[in-house]
Amino acid sequence: MNSPSPPPAPAQTAITAAQTARIAQKRHARNTWLRRCGLAGILLSISLIVILFGAVLTIGLSAFWQTRILLELDLSIERIDPDQTGDAQIISKANYRAIVQEAIVEKAQQVTGALSRQDRRAIRALVSKIAPYLVRDQVLDNRALIGTRAALWLPANNDVDAWVKGKIRRDIEESRRPINALQARVIDDLMATGRLDRFFNTDFFTRAASSYPEVSGLASAMVGSLMMVLIVVALALPLGVAAAIYLEEFARPSRWVSLIEININNLAAVPSIVFGVLGLAVFINWFHLPRSTPIVGGLVLTLMTLPTIIIAARAALQAVPHSIRQAAFGLGASKVQTVFHHVLPVAIPGIITGLIIGITQAVGETAPLIMIGMAAFIPEASFDPLSPATALPVQVYMLAGLPGRGYTELAGATIILLLVLVLSLNSLAAFLRHRFQKRL
């Protein structure tokens, strides 16, 4: 490059104005092209977000509604409690299944006339198999129902639900669809007379996972997630902040400190499943903590979120102006007093932002929880950290793996809730960070 080159011939330097303009045009065209490519990349990413959200919403949104049928049930004294004992044991053993089945068959026969045995079976299948248990619970809660003909809204079968929501094509051959012509006729009649309707699916929020998709909910998963978040906050926050304070305020640069720093940065990038394997080997196999429990899940998630919180807390401490420390020293405070009474309070918003990011990470994490056996059907929500539980993302994984349209829909609905939770936590963190930056 730097070797002396012969002076250019004068003829070559004579570039016309038209030529320069053409070159400039070409260069600007290339610039515009690059710019448009960048914009296209961004638009593509944003349309991917839209597609993802759109797909989840179309799949899951309908699960927030539940189809119910209004049935007049014969809750006469002879059928529930013939000896009038009032004993809960006897009342709970009455044949509610027969009562529910009779009610729906009776209703159908008003529309269709007398039905054959096979048709009666088809009609009985319209009501959820869990309906008798719901009737039993209602009777036990409200004894006044005994001896009356009570009209109750009971959940319909999952296929009826899908049919009413238009998720089953009506034009395909009768033998290949789950709702036959007779059932369809009865459903249409019930709908026309206002005895079959869609309600907001409260069961989805109040009941635990069930083998009947029409009444399956995520109460136990929500409780499990909440328990684990509490454990993460209780453990990762003090430990993480303490580690950050040491590294930022007390540690003098040394081999030991740089080893810790490298460790923290690397731990933040270790695949989450490795933490699951660690939890299985250490907490379950060595310490013999019970499997599938929130305490083990919480510990594993704590280890996972600890690096995130340490890094965020260090950044928050770094951002505290030096003048605050000097003022405290000047008034005779010790190093520890300076840090705890003056530096830490100023850094709190930043630390909380980091904590929220850590919680978001913990709430959405699935793989390590599957490793410690939390992918289980938990029929009862429990606040005990030592009894088996599940979590929202794990429930998504489980529901998505189950066959049947109803479960996919439920998985979609669970994802909608999970996304609302995670995105609002993220926006809260972003908002706090924004406020914090402004103030300093």
Added chain:
Amino acid sequence: MTNLIGLALIVLLSVGGLHVRARALPGITTGTLTAYGMALTVIPAALAAVAVYALDIPGFVIIALAAVGGAAALLSLPSTAALRKRIDRIAIVLLAACAGLAIIITLGIVLSLLFEALRFFSFVAPWDFFFGTVWDPRFSSSGDMTEVGQFGLLPLLWGTLYISVVALLLAVPIGLLCALYLAEYATYWQRATLKPALEVLAGIPTVVYGFFALVVVGPAISNAGDALLGIQASASNALAAGLVLGVMLIPFVSSLSDDMLVSVPRSMRDGALALGATRGEALSQVILPAAAPGIAAGILLAASRAVGETMIVVMAAGIVASIDLNPFASMTTITVKIVHQLTGDQVFNSPQSLVAFALGLTLFVMTLAMNVIALQVVRKHRRHRE
């Protein structure tokens, strides 16, 4: 058990707190601070004691309460110089212990993986594991311990790398373009709105991507394969998993590259523009070359993420371990097999379960190597800038 630990902690902390306070009292003139501090320790302690015996509150709540009480006591201590010095020393040691926890966690990971992996290697020779080309672990529930099956890592490694490459082929160009636009072309307002929008993508839990791949992308690709190419593609194929994994990595690549582009000194950018370069020329001939090592490190970090990602591949990639070039084929990865070998009804001491630890160790070493190199490059790059 936890109740007892909690109770012991409470007694220890309140007695300790009172002791310290009693010794400090003579030197203090204002009693308010002390009363305040005592209230902070004694009240939670009393409450916790009631909780243990009357309300049957779980032990860990009590431990947490005790810890809060103890911390409050420490923080509200009166300032007698000699006492303060001693407490400061204790506090610093405690803080250092918390920082040292990071090393303990790493050691825990390495030792637990190593210990269980060594037990696996007592059943299967390391050579057969690392260089075996057949993955066929028999079920250990058959009871016959002599039949151990074959545990070849290579098919799993192939699937892992194949899916990661597909993901990076999607994520790197798109992520880089996003970063270029955001760093160099976007107006202030565009940047303020588009960057958070991309971060939304980064905040979505991976199980959501897995569901998307399983329910939407997998079947779509399989149908498209049938209709356009006449290939019998299974609904769980390497392409679906790879593409969705790529979508997940876009914001990761874009935000890391964006950081690197923005950290290129203003003077270099201004210099190029002052010499008459267009923005595109400044970008491609000055800024990109300056940021290249950092961007490469970012891509390496993204690759490490791709290799370690679990949920998307568990839900969408399939379970057949095969070495295949066909993107429509079902493939499996190291992470999928870790999940499969450790869930379900396996006897824990069998090679069929223990292999998961050997796989975990392999995964840990692979990702660790990538991360260490990437972080080293980033740090060197940063120091260079400063």
